[in-house]
Amino acid sequence: MNKIYFFNEHEDCYKKLQSLIDDNVIFIIDSKLKKLHPLFFKKEKTITVSASEKLKNFESIEQLALKLLKLNINRSSTIVSIGGGSIGDSIGFLASIYMRGVRWINIPTTYLSQIDSAYGGKTAINLKDYKNLLGSFYEPHATLVDLQFLTTLPKKQILSGKGEEYKYSIISKHTYDEYISLSRIKKLQKIKASFYKKDFFDKNDKRVFLNFGHTLAHALEKVEGSTKWTHGEAVFRGCDFNLFLTDKQRDDLPIKKKIDQKSINKIITAMGYDKKNLNKTRFILLEEQLVVKEFEKKEILAYLKDYVSKQ
Numbered sequence: 001m002n003k004i005y006f007f008n009e010h011e012d013c014y015k016k017l018q019s020l021i022d023d024n025v026i027f028i029i030d031s032k033l034k035k036l037h038p039l040f041f042k043k044e045k046t047i048t049v050s051a052s053e054k055l056k057n058f059e060s061i062e063q064l065a066l067k068l069l070k071l072n073i074n075r076s077s078t079i080v081s082i083g084g085g086s087i088g089d090s091i092g093f094l095a096s097i098y099m100r101g102v103r104w105i106n107i108p109t110t111y112l113s114q115i116d117s118a119y120g121g122k123t124a125i126n127l128k129d130y131k132n133l134l135g136s137f138y139e140p141h142a143t144l145v146d147l148q149f150l151t152t153l154p155k156k157q158i159l160s161g162k163g164e165e166y167k168y169s170i171i172s173k174h175t176y177d178e179y180i181s182l183s184r185i186k187k188l189q190k191i192k193a194s195f196y197k198k199d200f201f202d203k204n205d206k207r208v209f210l211n212f213g214h215t216l217a218h219a220l221e222k223v224e225g226s227t228k229w230t231h232g233e234a235v236f237r238g239c240d241f242n243l244f245l246t247d248k249q250r251d252d253l254p255i256k257k258k259i260d261q262k263s264i265n266k267i268i269t270a271m272g273y274d275k276k277n278l279n280k281t282r283f284i285l286l287e288e289q290l291v292v293k294e295f296e297k298k299e300i301l302a303y304l305k306d307y308v309s310k311q
């Protein structure tokens with residue numbers, strides 16, 4: 001069962017964490033946080049990892065599993081992951097398969113992970129550059145959300161989180177703005193829960209609406225790369241394209257990044273591999289209400305060409 005706790009300061013978060021673990025624990029932490037948040041590096045058994053899409057692959061998971069084995073991590077141990085969405089996704093996946101599942105506590109440290117990726121139990125790694133193709137539904141025992149982590153987060157990463165928040169402003173009654181607070185984070189967590197609580201395994205077309213903007217976003221990350229597009233920046237573009245598809249009023253996006261004309265054909269191919277597609281390319285659209293709509297390849301190519309020329 002995933003219990004979610006919210007904190008304004010590290011001291012309170014760390015105290016809670018202490019109450020949830022014993023000595024049979026391993027910390028897996030984003031290496032960038034070592035100088036920035038030393039309080040979380042006290043434990044002897046700590047593995048640091050470099051956070052990026054590159055972590056979300058088989059080789060990294062295999063190496064980490066071997067390290068866990070060497071450190072005698074077993075089924076009665078707890079894995080504590082501390083980092084953004086790439087850490088939560090990959091370490092959550094590792095926790096779900098290592099010895100058929102070990103207790104896992106997640107501490108999300110980016111805005112994106114605190115408002116979105118840390119909730120709902122989707123863990124994943126990429127298969128080569130196909131995003132999140134291998135994964136599991138596995139909830140942490142507890143999630144500790146600590147606002148103080150965001151004090152060191154670069155602006156680019158804040159903006160990336162805002163991409164997912166922008167999605168929520170379209171698919172729910174949330175008002176989008178630049179502001180960040182703990183109450184805002186709590187509100188977004190609740191909004192996400194309202195989509196996945198009744199459809200945890202993504203089966204009855206409720207949770208699928210969380211995919212708004214992600215068909216194009218995942219293709220952009222695959223084709224143009226995660227160096228050009230943070231996940232949230234790609235989501236901004238993806239949401240904007242979904243609104244374009246239904247001729248809806250679109251806002252000025254806070255990102256200036258554009259899709260390269262030369263990428264169009266590759267993007268169309270990549271969108272065909274989105275794991276939520278059945279046969280054609282599926283998009284979540286906002287009509288009278290949220291709907292799932294399928295498009296023929298030819299049709300979507302024409303829309304994308306038009307969009308790219310006007311973006």
Ligand SMILES: NC(=O)c1ccc[n+]([C@@H]2O[C@H](COP(=O)([O-])OP(=O)(O)OC[C@H]3O[C@@H](n4cnc5c(N)ncnc54)[C@H](O)[C@@H]3O)[C@@H](O)[C@H]2O)c1
Nearest residue numbers: 032051052084085086087109110112113117122149152153
């Ligand atoms: N599972 C889900 O439901 C879900 C939902 C949305 C996104 N995701 C996934 O989340 C991933 C993106 O997550 P992300 O945006 O958090 O990226 P990330 O984990 O790669 O972190 C982004 C950058 O911020 C740095 N960082 C992390 N915390 C920091 C801090 N407190 N201070 C300073 N720097 C810090 C990291 O080192 C990294 O350089 C993608 O792989 C995406 O697919 C998953």
